[in-house]
Amino acid sequence: MQPLDHKSHFINRELSWLAFNERVASEAINTANPLFERLKFMAICASNLDEFFMVRVAGLKDQLKLGMDRRDDKTQMSAGQQLLEISKRVHTDVERLYGTWSRTLLPALRREGIHFLTSKQLNSQQQAYLESYYHEHIFPVLTPLAIDASHPFPMLANRTLNVAVLLQPLESHSEVDPPLFAVVQVPSVLPRYIEISGAHHKRAFVLLETVIQLFIHALFPGHAVVEQACFRITRNADINVDEEGAEDLLEEIEKELKKRNRGAAVRLEVEQSMSPELVETLRDWLELEHEDVYSILGPLDLTFLMRFAAEPEYAHLRFPPISPQIPRDFIGESNLFDTIAKKDILLFHPYESFDPVVHFVNLAANDPQVLAIKQTLYRVSGNSPIVLALARAAENGKQVTVLVELKARFDEENNIVWAKKLEEAGCHVIYGLVGLKTHSKITLVVRREGDNIVRYVHLSTGNYNDNTAKLYTDIGMFTARADFGEDASLFFNHLTGFADPPAWNQFATAPLGLKQKFLDLIDREIEHCNAGRPGRIIAKMNALTDKDLILALYRASNAGVEIDLLVRGICCLRPGLANVSENIRVSSIVGRFLEHSRIYYFYNGGNEELFLASADWMTRNMVSRVEILFPVLQENLKERLQHVLNLQLADNVNRWLLLPSGRYQKVAQGTGDTPCASQMRFYAEARGAADKTARAVAESMIPRTPPRL
Template sequence: MKRTTERKSAKVDLGAPELYINRELAALEFNFRVLAQASDPDVPVLERLRYLTIVSNNLDEFFEVRVAVLKHKHALGAATPGADGLSSAEILARIRERTLELVGEIYRIWHDELGPALNADGIRFVTRDKWSEKQRRWLQGYFQNEIMPVLSPLGLDPAHPFPRILNKTLNLAVVLKGRDAFGREGHMALVRAPRSLPRIIHIPAAVSDSDGDFVFLAEVLQSFADEIFPGFQVCAAYQFRVTRNSELVVEEAEVENLARALSEELAGRGYARPVRLEVGADCPRAITDMLMANFQLEDADIYRCDGPVNIIRAGVIYDQLDRPELKFPHFTPRLSPAFAKGVNEFDVLGERDVLLHHPYESFASVVELLRRASQDPGVLAIKQTLYRAGKDSPLVDLLVEAARNGKDVTVVIELRARFDEEANIGLANRLQEAGVQVVYGVVGYKTHAKMLLIVRREGSGLRRYVHLSTGNYHQGNSRGYTDIGLMTSNAEIGEDIHKVFQQLSGLGPMIQLKRLLHSPFTLYSSVMGKIEREIAHAQNGRPGRIVAKLNALNEAHVVEALYRASQAGVQIDLIIRGACTLRPGIKGVSDNIRVRSIIGRFLEHSRVYWFGNDGDPELYCASADWMERNLMRRIEVGVPILEPALCRRVYEETLENYLSDNTQAWMLGADGRYTRRHPAAGEAPHSAQQALLSKYCG
């Protein structure tokens, strides 16, 4: 979309590149805020470990997708500068510079802070130079009995060329000295750790006099590499790990069967083009050069790790250890008081709307609504979108049951949900076998909206019951993500949702909705229109106010509109968890805009838009961030919260509450860096998430 060039009312050029933060760098910056949790002594130590592994996982995905796509476009000469004006070469150089800082900080925290903190609580990751003789003997036996039988080492020579290395797997480059059975001098060999082997080995308490000693598999492989290559002297063994492009490319308009095309593409994902090589800090240049040549990478793609290259694997002990005192206190989500035991959900929703605030309130209410629908003889049809459902989803079981009970069940499954493609293809097959009508959405537009529609015969007519959410129909996510769900039988909202489903399944023409904001049709224009309305209020001497809670903000036109609103005097507060390309606090441009990010126990995921509208405020909960892809290239919905009491509740809990946070809030500066907020002198500490935990689960 071409950006606006006429800005007659602005004293500065609001399209100037220096006013915009690069979206990739903004996304990378989020990980520094998460990593700070791993360094926070007030966070339970196993949670600190979990945060460190979350950052490692985020970094993997960042390279698999964002860096991979950028490198591909750069190689083709197809990368065009965004609003920030940076070339692809400049972005890649800055990504490397900042990633080196992030990787260095990960391993500094691992060695200097997290390791000692874990040790103090009786948990040790024991390196091979610290093994006792008793531990060494046990690990050698474990190696001989459990590891050695499944290894397939590969010597490198013209008859044994460099093998295909699977994405993100643990490998060793081994330097050998001596002659083999055929009289050849020592050479290089590779050892690939089989995927069936655990990457973290728990040493029995009888061996360690402690039940908290763990060893990385890589350490064991390095220590007993001589047994893998009898007759050779093992000079050294070096860890390495390659990250590959994981972005699937399917020309949807040119395929007859999207599921089959995706399945074929998935088969090669693990061996796609390399984008990053991680090596141990001790890996010599000659070995690194050999690996670089085989993976066709450059110096800028190499990252040295001062510790295990697969440090992400350390996180498995979080679930292995029964140490509740080292984790966040357990909580039980509150059951919505609207649904007392034995109540009929349809009776409740026939009288009033019900709001659910996850994870503080239980997702069980959604499950029970669908259970009721699957069994109720009056229910004729059920329609639902599934973006990510997770394994063993009770909702999927109930959809299958509903179909078998004679209900007309339609499910829109987004096959292209990143890293869930394979699971969603399997889910689609299961539902189809049960008689569910499965729709894959619209070519070129991911179906990201979270919608459930139930059509029920009541008396002589039909009534629609709806659940709309800011988050996925995924029980696991509902325990760790903050989201808002609305249950309603509002006739206009129900009719709107019916029309959206009809469009998704029937590929019909443009539809007119009464209540919902609908991407890619009206959501963008509605958001822009509401910003313009606040500008008009401010220009006419009335208060202008915007508060929005999002995961990300990068759509350049929206950013420019917010700059104009700030110039007009509109007061703007943005609560943005991840990437934000807007620069707040620039005099004459954005000095009326404040941007904060909340990083806490739960992943902030709810999207809420609030517009003051001169005392007649409007509030929407949505599945969409203010990103180009959500506003232009996805199927999304934003639902108004119409009941005044529920509207106040959403405002108070998701906006006002978060604006008062002075313990887990990070404030974005005009330079693109974040500073953590702390209570001022005499100010009581306030954590938005903890306040909600106390309110609902106290």
């Protein structure tokens, strides 16, 4: 029998991520989704691939350049092997993605009277309009870049769209001379698509690069255009900062951000019409391998579809809007602090409103009894009401401490702006611990009530971002429990001072203690099974990569523990293997909302325990991030979380099952089965609970006829 720690028992992290993106792409094919929502899934899939190349592929390429070629600790694949497998898989995925665009989505758009026209489909009237539009709006912005001995290949910014042009002088050059080469960047400051008049009241659109190519000769008088085709470069965009040697972390990250658009090329996308000779020229200049080139039949960079899907007048082509409900425990309550003092309160976003969280910080900012506010910020919205409230709190004389994580990938610039504004307002801003990302989501409000000091705490699985709270499923909890308040104070003191990690009352934190806590909880289920009692684990997270936790789950499976994992994205565990993981099932839900909450359930011999966390079961969460795991102790809230887990495991609309092969299979509805889309069920339940509670509150306020004497 093979040992549990064998390479065949794991799935490579990068290939598992690609499997996740394939599930996203499948939603663009799914005709149960409205047409414009399918366009959004296309855009998300394309954006995901961009980030994958900028970070994951770039990291593997860096290993090869440094001669490291490290092997994946689970599957033992080298960096070179992973890059080859990634290239094979992504070439197939991209071909399938553009097949969906051309064979499925474009015809569906045409049926709705929406046409994306190529240059060959334009009539004379449309061409005349576009020529005028080009000279008035586009031509003044364009800058042709000649490339020759005195003009080396330019540093084209990451993810910009460009047109490669081959030119032949009309005079004074021999026909045997090689053509001249130039690049024209498609301006990102202009709209990506242009509406033109269509026939029979239909709407017609032309992409910006199509118009530029149609009249590109105007940029090169005295030359004939021999060939032109679009291309796009993806570059290494990861940030590497020597935090130990950095005197000012904010300043160092600002410097690194300026380099992001100039990183080494990791992918070249070209129009399929581009000649092999021109492709080779670009590939050679960019120092890329053949497998790094992606020839595309369709428009490069489909992320523009996200904006197009927001076009007005097409409500019937989108999901019906949902209105986040007032959380049931807040209906009829007039004082938020009094409500939290009475009981713990759970918030389930986006089905329940994020407004109480914003109100919590706003109320604390204005309340004269509040002495201090402390909060961690990882990703916040562009015009964050929470940040504005924190600034106002400092201006009102409160002690405000904010940990702004500057290293939140691709949100660094946004977070730098907010950090500076908070400092200007008088907040004490810290940037986390050296070598660690602070990924915890916690707010502490310290309030004087009579002769007592009361601490109010909000903890969450998701960010303090009012925008993503409408799109991501996350769970937050308010509490005024004294032991939670003490842990919250200890947590912030540990972040801001030099104190050793404290002995927690209820929290478990990373990087010290959290991983061992999970291992102990898994081992406890094994002990129950070994003693003849049932063992049960349900864990919901975004990703599962940590080898030690996977091996612990394998041991638990072999001991008879029944394990269900709800893992939205990457999963390196291979379920259903005899004598390894036959008692483990892995599900993934991909639907209208991004599954983001982390819930951990352990049967514990009937004394069930439930936890919420900011952390996934990834090695980075355990060893290189500051995370919080906290228990849910109130019985009605524990029951509610169990219901969330059970309903998701019953989902037969948006749930996928991970097969032992590493592939995913959509859960099929049986004959006569009632469709169960868990996300929409949760919204219906939130509406029903809010309506029921509101009616009860309204009835309690109706004056009763006094009894006759």
